[in-house]
Amino acid sequence: MKRTLIESSGSLIAICVMLISIPAMAVEEKQLPVHITADKVNFDLNKEQSIYTGNVRIEQGNTRLQGSQVTIFQQDSEIIRMVATGAPAEYHHDNEDGTWVRAKSNHIQYLANKDRLIMTEQARLVQDEQIIESDRIVYNTKDQTLIAGGPAGKEDQNSRVKITLTPDND
Amino acid sequence: MRVRTREMKHRLTLLGVAFIALLSWWLLDTEQHHNLITPGDDEHFLDLFIDDFELTSTDETGRADFTIDAERLEHYNDEDHSRIYKPVIQLHSSPDGWQITALTGTIDDDYSMVVLNGDVVMQNMIEEEPMRIDAQMLSIDTEREIIETADAVTITDGKLVLNAIGMRYDNRKQILKLLADIRGTYETNPH
Numbered sequence: 001m002k003r004t005l006i007e008s009s010g011s012l013i014a015i016c017v018m019l020i021s022i023p024a025m026a027v028e029e030k031q032l033p034v035h036i037t038a039d040k041v042n043f044d045l046n047k048e049q050s051i052y053t054g055n056v057r058i059e060q061g062n063t064r065l066q067g068s069q070v071t072i073f074q075q076d077s078e079i080i081r082m083v084a085t086g087a088p089a090e091y092h093h094d095n096e097d098g099t100w101v102r103a104k105s106n107h108i109q110y111l112a113n114k115d116r117l118i119m120t121e122q123a124r125l126v127q128d129e130q131i132i133e134s135d136r137i138v139y140n141t142k143d144q145t146l147i148a149g150g151p152a153g154k155e156d157q158n159s160r161v162k163i164t165l166t167p168d169n170d
Numbered sequence: 171m172r173v174r175t176r177e178m179k180h181r182l183t184l185l186g187v188a189f190i191a192l193l194s195w196w197l198l199d200t201e202q203h204h205n206l207i208t209p210g211d212d213e214h215f216l217d218l219f220i221d222d223f224e225l226t227s228t229d230e231t232g233r234a235d236f237t238i239d240a241e242r243l244e245h246y247n248d249e250d251h252s253r254i255y256k257p258v259i260q261l262h263s264s265p266d267g268w269q270i271t272a273l274t275g276t277i278d279d280d281y282s283m284v285v286l287n288g289d290v291v292m293q294n295m296i297e298e299e300p301m302r303i304d305a306q307m308l309s310i311d312t313e314r315e316i317i318e319t320a321d322a323v324t325i326t327d328g329k330l331v332l333n334a335i336g337m338r339y340d341n342r343k344q345i346l347k348l349l350a351d352i353r354g355t356y357e358t359n360p361h
Contacts, residue, residue, distance in 0.1 A: 034356040041332070043346040045266075045301075052352065060358075077299060077328030079356065 029061035048074045058082065062094040065110060084108045091117060102126045103139070115142035131164040218245040223254065227281065227312065234262045236312060238277065238284065251276045257286060263315060264341050267295040270308065284310040292317070302326040303337070315341035323348065329357040
C-alpha cells in the first residue's frame with residue numbers, strides 16, 4: 001500500500017485540508033448528557049471554573065476527551081470551554097459506520113460555542129490511516145475542516161506540518 | 171476514803187460514757203458526710219435545655235458571621251458539647267451566603283466546631299439555581315470557616331450533578347474540593 005507523505009515548512013501558514021473527511025459531531029449527539037469521571041475536582045466559585053485532575057474522562061455520546069487535567073469554564077451555568085492537558089491529552093470520536101478520529105496533543109482546547117477543537121504542542125490527528133502532525137491543529141467540528149500549522153503571522157521553520165495519506169485499496 | 175473512791179469511779183464512768191457518746195456522734199457525722207449525694211458525681215443527666223434556640227456570632231465590626239437556629243438544644247453534665255435538633259446554620263461571611271440544615275448535630279461548648287448528622291443539605295443563598303450539597307455528615311469549623319466530610323456527597327449545580335467521596339469547602343476562599351471518586355453528569359438538554 002503506497003503512502004503519500006507531505007511535509008510543509010512553516011512558511012505555509014495554513015493548510016485547509018478537505019481530503020481528510022472528519023465527521024462532524026452529530027447535532028443529536030450534542031444534546032446528549034456529558035459524563036465526567038476524575039480522581040479529584042476543585043471548584044472556584046468566584047470564577048465559575050472547575051479543575052478536574054487525575055484520570056479525567058469526559059464523554060458525550062461517541063466522543064471522549066481525556067487528560068491528566070481538564071479545566072471546565074462555564075458562563076451562566078453553560079459550558080463554554082474545556083481545556084485538557086496531559087502527556088498527551090486525547091480526543092476520540094467514533095462514527096456509526098465504524099470510522100473514527102483520534103487526536104492527541106499536550107494541550108487540547110474545546111470551544112463549545114464555536115464548535116472548534118484547538119490542539120497545540122505536538123498535535124497529531126489520525127483518521128483511519130491518515131495522519132496529520134503539527135505544532136498546531138484547529139479542527140472545526142461543524143463543517144469538517146481543519147487548519148494545521150503555526151498561527152498566522154508567526155512563520156517559523158520549526159513549525160512544520162506533516163501529512164501522511166494512505167489511499168484506499170479499491 | 172471509800173466515799174471518795176466511789177465518787178471517783180462514778181465520775182470516771184460518766185466521763186467514759188460521755189466519751190463514747192462523743193465518739194459515736196463523730197463517727198455518725200462523718201459517715202453522713204460521706205453518704206451525702208452530690209448531683210452528677212457518678213450520673214449522666216440533663217443540666218441545660220433551650221427550646222427554639224438561636225445563636226448569632228458576630229465579627230469585630232458587629233456584623234453577623236454565622237447563626238445557629240435549632241428546635242431544641244440540650245446539654246448534659248458530663249459532656250463538653252451540646253446536642254441540637256433540627257438545626258439551621260447560616261454562614262453570612264461569603265458573598266452569597268450558605269444555609270445548612272440537618273436532622274441533628276452537636277456544638278462544642280466554645281462554639282468552635284459544629285457537627286451535623288442526618289440528611290444534611292447545604293445550599294448557597296442566591297435566588298436562581300443555588301448550588302446544593304447533600305451529605306449524611308458535615309463538620310463546620312466556625313473559626314476557620316472550613317466545612318468538610320470524609321463521607322459521600324452529591325453536588326448539584328444547575329445542570330451538573332456530581333457524586334464524590336470526601337469534600338472540603340473553604341468559605342473564605344470560596345474553593346470547594348471533592349476529594350475522590352468523582353462521577354457526574356452534565357445535562358446539556360434537560361428539557
